[in-house]
Amino acid sequence: MNQDQLKQLVGQKAVEYIKDGMQVGLGTGSTVKFMVDALGERVKNEHLNIVGVSTSERTAAQAKSLGIPMKSVDEVDHLDLTIDGADEISSDYQGVKGGGAALLFEKIVAINSDKVMWIVDESKIVDQLGAFGLPVEVIPYGSQHIFEKMVAKGYHPEFRKVDGEFVRTDSNNYIIDLHLNPITDPHALAEDLIHMVGVVEHGLFLDMVNTIIIGHEDGPEVITARP
Numbered sequence: 001m002n003q004d005q006l007k008q009l010v011g012q013k014a015v016e017y018i019k020d021g022m023q024v025g026l027g028t029g030s031t032v033k034f035m036v037d038a039l040g041e042r043v044k045n046e047h048l049n050i051v052g053v054s055t056s057e058r059t060a061a062q063a064k065s066l067g068i069p070m071k072s073v074d075e076v077d078h079l080d081l082t083i084d085g086a087d088e089i090s091s092d093y094q095g096v097k098g099g100g101a102a103l104l105f106e107k108i109v110a111i112n113s114d115k116v117m118w119i120v121d122e123s124k125i126v127d128q129l130g131a132f133g134l135p136v137e138v139i140p141y142g143s144q145h146i147f148e149k150m151v152a153k154g155y156h157p158e159f160r161k162v163d164g165e166f167v168r169t170d171s172n173n174y175i176i177d178l179h180l181n182p183i184t185d186p187h188a189l190a191e192d193l194i195h196m197v198g199v200v201e202h203g204l205f206l207d208m209v210n211t212i213i214i215g216h217e218d219g220p221e222v223i224t225a226r227p
C-alpha cells in the first residue's frame, strides 16, 4: 500500500466511530480529506444524521459539496467527536499539527470536543517530536520582531512562504515554522510560545488526543491514548 492508501484506510475506519445525532469536528489535510469522503458516503447512503463543524475553508467546501450538513463552531453547544490528521505523534501521544496552516481552528474545535481522534499513516509516528518544523501562527503586525526573538531563543524560525509570498491562514495570519529537532520539553516550549506577544497559537497539541488510528500495511491499528 502506498501512503495515500494508508490515509484512505484510516479515513474509512474513523467514520465508523461517527454515530447518528453527533456533532462532529472535521479536521484538515490530505488524510482528513479521505475521511470526509467516507463520511459523505455514509450521509448519502445511510442517511446518517450528523452535523459537521469544519476547521478550515478547504474542509468546509468539501463537506458541503458532499451534502454533509454543516454549522460553524459558534452555532453548536459542544462537539461529540473531532477527527483530524497530525504531522507527528510521539510515543507518549503528544502531537504536532499545522502543516496545512489550519492549527488555530483545529485547536479551537479540538478543545471544545468531548473526544479527539487523530488519523495518520504510520510515517507520522515518532519517538520524539521535532523532525517536522513546528508551525506557529503569528499576526503579521510585528511578526519580524517575533521572528528575531525566536532566532535569539535558538528556535531556528522560518517564515512559511510559497512562491516567495507569505502563506496566509484562514484568519489571514502568517506561519513561522520552528526547526527544533528534537523538541525535548514540549510543555515548556508551548508555555513559552503562547506568551510571546503576537503569537496567536502554536502547533503543539498536548494531552489532547483520546484515540489514534494508525494506518499500517496489514490494516488500521486503533490506540486508546486517553479514555
Ligand SMILES: O=C[C@H](O)[C@H](O)[C@H](O)COP(=O)(O)O
Pocket: 027, 028, 029, 030, 031, 032, 084, 085, 086, 087, 096, 097, 098, 099, 100, 101, 102, 103, 106
Ligand atoms: O494544518 C493542517 C493539519 O494540522 C493537518 O491535520 C496536518 O498537517 C496533517 O495533514 P496530512 O493529513 O495532510 O498529513
